[in-house]
Amino acid sequence: MSKDNKDEKLQMIRHSMAHVMAEAVLQIFPEGKVAIGPAIDNGFYYDFDLPRSLKEDDLEDISQRMQAIIKEGRTFERSVVSRDEALNQFKDQPYKVELIKELPEGEDISVYSQGEFADLCRGPHVEGTNKLNAQSFKLLSIAGAYWRGDEKRPMLQRIYGTAWTNPKDLRMYLQQLEELEKRDHRKVGRELDLFSTHEEAGPGLVYWHPKGARIRVAIEDFWREEHRNNGYEFLFTPHVGKSWLWETSGHLDFYAEGMYPEMVMDKANYYAKPMNCPFHIMIYKTNKHSYRDLPFRWAELGTVYRYEKSGTLHGLMRVRGFTQDDAHIFCTPDQVEDEILEVLRFSLHMLRSFGFTDIQAYLSTMPEKAVGDPAQWTLAEESLRKAIEAEGLEYDVDEGGGAFYGPKIDLKVKDALGRSWQLSTVQFDFNEPERFKMSFTDRDGEEKRPYMIHRALLGSLERFFGVLIEHYGGAFPVWLAPMQIMVIPVAPAFEEYAEKVYSRLKKAGFRVEFDDSDDRMNAKIRNAQAQKIPYMLILGEKEAEAEAVSLRLRNGKQENGIPLEDFVARVEKAVQEKADL
């Protein structure tokens, strides 16, 4: 069977499972209202409006009822009904009635029934429950979900489940979930002592511990070096600014909800910055600029603060204070195409350097409500499209999905577990240059608006760090590892030689530690392993005599009797090449 066929079959199974679950839930709550229940990646869900809140215990009951229904060997029967018939049949189901009323005139209204339970549904479904396996599904969780995703509509109860063709696939999926849990950056972050957040000090605000900061410094050092190589200048700007900035940029009109509230001082209102751009624009406006000066590529690791709704905060992935690896490019119209191509190349180079090789692009174009001249939009969109194609990237287009101020490319990477993360973004801005009345003097002596491009390659350092932690499961490649080498003497008698090796490695600039605790060697190895340190050096009599080291890698492999200087060269090479080990 081809992959597509297989996927289609799984979709049908999952969707059918959702119907079976709906029937099971209605057995318990005959007066319950059903909303929608589609198949999703790895499973299905169904939304209900029920007289009471579901509890975890209910899932077991529902599961058993589902198994019973499956074993009854029902068939899924499709029937086509008129609108009136449908309205009549579902008159006790207000959510279905709403859906029926919205179905376009002339379209078939189909109903699938499986014995007692019938559901408005486009289908398709498997022929009968004999195609479902009572042992290869699992109900996973209960969640709240707004009807039609609208926060003004009723909150429904959603049950998520996963379903597969056979119990083995289910087991594999559940194992994958466990793996995900093991790699969770919040868990790894605590185990490796990388970062913390504090209830008393403010939710969504990240504290980078020494070991986490080592990784950040490695990232930032690389980031600066690459920006220097790519023709960027660096800026530093303040963290707060007077309301004038945000009134002018327009953020106070359309983004005030996302900002930390004002601070009043000396009869002026200050705001913590949610964006760096107005600050960069202030620097631009300090001088008059000629077309000969452009382009400017100005980068800043700019820390911004945004009020994210409390329920949306999540570890490092969604926070209230974060540092963007931000840059703004100001250029003339005829520079746009080259600049965009360069930015995209740079972006890909950065992401690949961190081990992300599976990258997809998303192009978002002009929405209905937009500022700026359509000709500008066209030039911008074309430059984005050309760049993506020049780099041979797979891409999707979200027609009309751009922000009102300009089109953009987002890059998403797939991590080691196949999950997608949006990291890079390249966005045109036709709004702020206008509002801040930016200009440059063109060849013909006229004052013209520069093009402005926002771009972030890693997104935010916090989020990027979170993604990195999960991508590597905490086992960072040598160049990023907070502790690269652990020196472990076999016994206290060999501490002198171990000390010597330690000094040599320290001198070479490596992040090396010396475990001189009272633990036995075995315990030291275990501790180093738990910290996912790439290299463990086991040093005893043999090594001391030969000026050598015995190397244990965190993947369990061993190499004994490596001359010390060879090991130094080897680590230098791994760091240089950004290799795993």
Added chain:
RNA sequence: GCCAGAAUAGCUCAGGGGUAGAGCAACGCUCUCGUAAAGCGUAGGUCGUGAGUUCAAAUCUCACUUCUGGCUCCA
């Protein structure tokens, strides 16, 4: 912000209307050791915060805070 769940020692967790428990970690002592946990001991908690019920609250109730799973949001 909304729905649901959770909060007990640094960490992982047990317990539960009548003075708080384990393992790991920490600290001290002993052991001097060749590739994933040596042994013994010591210390450590107003049971998230505030209020209420009760003779008595960590336990029951309410509010709040934070976290978790979702929804929404992410111009």
